[in-house]
Amino acid sequence: MSHGVEHIAGTTMHKRRGELHHGFRYGVDYVLIDPEADQPKPRLFSRNRFNLMAVHDRDHGGAIGAGQGAVWLRRFLAEQGLGGRKLALGLLTQPRFLGYVFNPVSFWLVSENDALIAVIAEVSTPFGDRHSYFCHAEGFAPITPQTRLGTQKALHVSPFQDVAGHYAFGFEITPSQIAISIVFTHGENGVVATLSGPRAPATSLGLLWASFRRPFGALRTITLIYWQALRLRLKGARYRTRPTPPKSEIS
Incomplete structure (x- = not known):
């Protein structure tokens, strides 16, 4: 998986489809770590x-602010019948910046014999809710760039979208780059979201440069989320109130 902390100076793109068109593209900084190794x-x-x-482990693997990190993931994988297999774990996430954290989506990567066999997309919202989507092919076959993994939407993420419809995930994780796509479809409406960027060893100089080029890290992320929400509201997007979050932690 990863040999030391990696820095992904990537790009995220969102494009809304259907009755109201909207889109944006931003630079974003992720790190890829082995959550069990020093x-x-x-x-x-x-x-x-x-x-x-x-x-911080408490930011991942469980409720927001009360996570258990890789312990949570190992327990879940054991419940899925994978407890006796030699699996390597990776966590792809936006890091805290000067102590502040907000991650719209982080990805737990599960590999066996250097092949990606499962991904948990850990989705968190500005409303303080979290739900994770367990993505894998039948029989935990290797996930290739052509694999598309589907699941029903369960969490209220955007106040301008219903909690209905379907996600299709795509993952291309190579030694040199990361490319992830999430396609949400609800009738004729939907959203296409991507995250992509090269993998490189994290260095203090690179992190410092990132903090100047894309200042404030996770705080910048939440600010941009609210900015895009304002733009959508001004375009006439219908606002939905937050429903009760799902009782299940993972689907």
């Missing part, structure tokens, strides 16, 4: 302690 880290990145950028 990996070589640049001085400006930390695990479970304050730094310019950091990843």
